[in-house]
Amino acid sequence: xxHVDQYGIACAYIRGGTSxxxxxxxxxxxxxxxxxxxxxxxxxxxxxxxxxxxxxGATTHTSKxxxxxxxxxxDVDVDFTFVQVLPNEDKVSYHGNCGNISSAVGPFAxxxxxxxxxxxxxxxxESLTAREVRIYNTNTKSILISHVVIDPTTGFSLATGxxxxxxxxxxxxxxxxxxxxxxxxxxxxxxxxxxxVIDHIxxxxxxIEISVCDVGNYSIFARAEDVxxxxxxxxxxxxxxxxxxxxLRELRGKGAQLIGKCTDWELVDEQCPGLPFLILVxxxxxxxxxxxxxxxxxxxxxxxxxGTGAICVAAASRVExxxxxxxxxxCSKASNVLRIGxxxxxxxxxxxxxxxxxxxxGKEFETLSFERTSRxxxxxxxxxxxxxxxxPAQA
Numbered sequence: 001x002x003h004v005d006q007y008g009i010a011c012a013y014i015r016g017g018t019s020x021x022x023x024x025x026x027x028x029x030x031x032x033x034x035x036x037x038x039x040x041x042x043x044x045x046x047x048x049x050x051x052x053x054x055x056x057g058a059t060t061h062t063s064k065x066x067x068x069x070x071x072x073x074x075d076v077d078v079d080f081t082f083v084q085v086l087p088n089e090d091k092v093s094y095h096g097n098c099g100n101i102s103s104a105v106g107p108f109a110x111x112x113x114x115x116x117x118x119x120x121x122x123x124x125x126e127s128l129t130a131r132e133v134r135i136y137n138t139n140t141k142s143i144l145i146s147h148v149v150i151d152p153t154t155g156f157s158l159a160t161g162x163x164x165x166x167x168x169x170x171x172x173x174x175x176x177x178x179x180x181x182x183x184x185x186x187x188x189x190x191x192x193x194x195x196x197v198i199d200h201i202x203x204x205x206x207x208i209e210i211s212v213c214d215v216g217n218y219s220i221f222a223r224a225e226d227v228x229x230x231x232x233x234x235x236x237x238x239x240x241x242x243x244x245x246x247x248l249r250e251l252r253g254k255g256a257q258l259i260g261k262c263t264d265w266e267l268v269d270e271q272c273p274g275l276p277f278l279i280l281v282x283x284x285x286x287x288x289x290x291x292x293x294x295x296x297x298x299x300x301x302x303x304x305x306x307g308t309g310a311i312c313v314a315a316a317s318r319v320e321x322x323x324x325x326x327x328x329x330x331c332s333k334a335s336n337v338l339r340i341g342x343x344x345x346x347x348x349x350x351x352x353x354x355x356x357x358x359x360x361x362g363k364e365f366e367t368l369s370f371e372r373t374s375r376x377x378x379x380x381x382x383x384x385x386x387x388x389x390x391x392p393a394q395a
Contacts, residue, residue: 007391008381009043013055014066014108017100017372018167018304018344021064022055022382023108026081029067030389037092040065040085042388049088055382056087060298061306063087066101070114071136077115080105081138084274086298096186096217096275097139099307103175103372106133106146107157111376121147122176130176131155140185140217145178159375166345167304172373179216179311180365186218186275191364193218193259197321201254203247210255211322212276215368216311219277220255221323224294227251231282231292235343238294238301248296252278274298277309283327289341290332291317291324305342311368314338314349318365336367 012023022043030036041047044063045054056063065083073079082101084093109115110131121130129152135144149158161173187193193214201208211221224231227247229238238244253265255276262271278296285292295302295309302309316324317338325333332338340347352366353359 003383005386006383007386007389008383011380011382012108012376013378014104014374014376015168016102016104016374017165017307019061019064019098019100020057020377021066021098021101021104023066023068023104026067026069028392030392035389039384039389040083040092041090042384043382044085044087046085047088047090051087056085058087059303060084060087060300061100061303064098064101066105066108068105068108068112068114073136076134076136076143077117078105078109078133079136079138086273089298091273093273094139095273097137097142097182097308099177099179099216099309099311099370100372102135102137102144102307103146103177104374105135105144106148106175107159107374107376109133109135110148110150110155110157123147123149123174125174128161137182137185140182142182142185144182147176147178149173149175159373161373163371163373165371165373166342166347168373172375175372175374176369177307177372178367178369179308180363180368182311182368183215183315183364185214187214187259187261189214189259191215191315191319197319198323199255199258201251201258203250203254208251209323210251211316211319211324212255212259213312213316213319213322215315216308217275217277217306219279219309219312219316220252221279221281221316222251223323223327224280224282224292227280229280229282229294230285231280231294232285233294233301235294235301235303238296245299248278249299252276252296269299277306277312279309279313281313281324281327284341286341289339289346290329290335291327291338292341294343301343304344305340305347307370307372310340310347310349310370313340314351314368315365318351318353
């Protein structure tokens with residue numbers, strides 16, 4: 001079928017964890033720069049809160065793009081660039097990574113024939129066959145390891161299975177994502193980019209304690225009670241409070257300014273779109289979780305728990321004296337699984353700190369991993385008006 005005024009781009013539409021994204025081969029897109037960003041915004045229907053004329057789902061966790069290419073790096077299968085397209089703002093962000101979408105990269109790479117080296121993967125269920133996929137995330141310059149359950153006859157990934165995650169109906173095939181190699185990946189100054197376990201922010205004459213941690217995506221942690229919350233609020237309750245959001249924006253901005261990511265806290269949305277996360281934590285409200293957490297992203301409360309946010313929570317929970325560590329019981333501190341309560345349920349993260357000797361050699365954690373599921377929803381062609389982009393030959 002001819003499309004005289006639109007240009008088609010091959011893509012896949014995939015759910016990874018509690019997010020969805022358009023997956024593209026990077027070679028099929030404009031070179032990095034303003035044209036590429038314009039194409040992405042047009043494909044998603046941004047800026048429009050409803051994204052009615054694009055593929056975006058009107059939320060930050062359904063307005064995402066994954067760029068994939070074979071990797072030339074040693075012992076790495078694919079390079080992956082994460083792109084966040086904000087629904088109602090004229091912005092495209094390459095800051096940081098998405099843990100949920102990362103979980104869909106391994107299955108995509110296997111099913112597209114991009115994994116040339118056969119490595120045995122890990123599965124807690126010994127009856128399942130898993131393949132290891134090594135992913136280089138260009139946003140954080142870190143290697144992620146994905147353990148994907150496959151059909152042993154064909155080698156293709158399996159979408160169906162018995163694993164369930166909060167925020168996604170039904171069950172799917174488990175994918176274990178290992179993030180222990182991502183320490184310091186964003187700021188480049190190690191686990192604690194400020195150099196301190198606790199820092200202090202002054203707001204309206206009040207001093208608020210924060211911890212800044214850089215694992216998965218760098219995040220600022222504060223106690224929910226210090227901003228007038230319990231930590232058990234729904235996402236809509238927080239997002240609907242404009243006065244509270246202004247306060248949280250100031251807290252995020254001053255935390256970002258503290259570590260040199262923005263020159264003035266009032267410019268945080270321009271200079272640091274999306275990241276750092278601001279994560280509000282509180283002691284558990286039930287025996288089913290070890291602590292409650294609410295993630296503030298793009299000046300709204302996230303409906304679930306970003307995978308990279310969960311990784312950063314888990315990492316901070318093992319730093320003695322941090323804001324997260326102080327919310328935990330002795331039993332929770334001793335466990336190798338941290339159960340994080342979020343607006344849609346509970347997310348467990350496997351976490352084990354390395355020995356002091358290993359940490360001196362640069363290995364902060366033995367494991368930082370979580371389980372997700374993924375499903376390819378569609379493979380096809382998505383269109384952009386030729387007045388925006390007429391394809392590689394005309395770019």
